[in-house]
Amino acid sequence: MSAIGFERHDHAGCIDDAMRQAESRCKADKLQFTPMRRRVFEILLEAHRAFGAYDILEVLVQDGHAAQPPTVYRALDFLLKAGLIHRIERLNAYAACALLDEHGHGAHDHVPAFLICRHCRSVAEAEGDLTISGLAEAAAATGFLVERQVVEAEGLCPACRKDPAAAEVAA
Amino acid sequence: MSAIGFERHDHAGCIDDAMRQAESRCKADKLQFTPMRRRVFEILLEAHRAFGAYDILEVLVQDGHAAQPPTVYRALDFLLKAGLIHRIERLNAYAACALLDEHGHGAHDHVPAFLICRHCRSVAEAEGDLTISGLAEAAAATGFLVERQVVEAEGLCPACRKDPAAAEVAA
């Protein structure tokens, strides 16, 4: 499972690649890749691990930008919807999608499977339609020790699907 | 996949069964199933959906118990460790394990896969070693509309496993 990687790589290069991917995606979808959104994405790419919203805020402040929480959360919402980053529920944190290179435009919707180090918060993103035990095995093969797994699907239950009141933004 | 169920059932009966299961497990493991822990578990069984810690607190207060947050979180920690409930990361909430009947004592450690309604917060727990797409298909077969999926494995990365002191090396 080569898609699971904690190994070293050309980090400057991967940042450039991802940034170009992001630009071309936003351009194609007519989304505004503004300086703030670009900078937040860049921070996540540089971090190369899970970063909390307030971690990002801290970097922005170090940049000399007097940012407030809503600014960060808005940028994160944009990047999430654009498929450029993922939210790591377990950590209340965010990480850049590691599979931007692998997919062309339009592949916003893959289901990410993460291996999360609880110590250093590094994050590896696995690709492919694995089973639960398959993910654990693939992880073990790379030397990652799985201690806890979470599988959650969110949506509308049969009852709420019929109820119009629930259909607010239902896909 | 019969284990995915939003269908009706004998709810009073399922509560009794689960409570008996919990008692026998705690007894076998020499864990103290105290009145507070019992009541919190009961609240989750009665709710039969995801309940936040503060939702539980509210019920306790209605009971006439002047409880504070730590009391609830302690009871939840106990029940989580005992394998009687699960945490729903996506909702910052908790739900009683729906598979207590299915497993004998010692099966605390199954990986739960949840279908979570974002509208009514009802929760169905699927059993078995499904693939990501398999879960979505099984859900669709029951009339559940999946909008978003999360797969996360938490543990220790190869680096931290060997040298827990090296926290920031993962770049």
Next chain:
DNA sequence: AGAAGGGTTGTTACAGTATAACATCTCATC
């Protein structure tokens, strides 16, 4: 009986995560 110790609960205060609501700005269009 009295002392010691582990586990549970009570209580206060606070840390960390996220959003509501409204003001302002910018830029394209009319």
Next chain:
DNA sequence: GATGAGATGTTATACTGTAACAACCCTTCT
């Protein structure tokens, strides 16, 4: 130049979770 949509600024607050210490309840040992 007025209008309107989208983005950001700003203030305040809601929601989720924990640290730290005190009190209590048992069981065990002296």
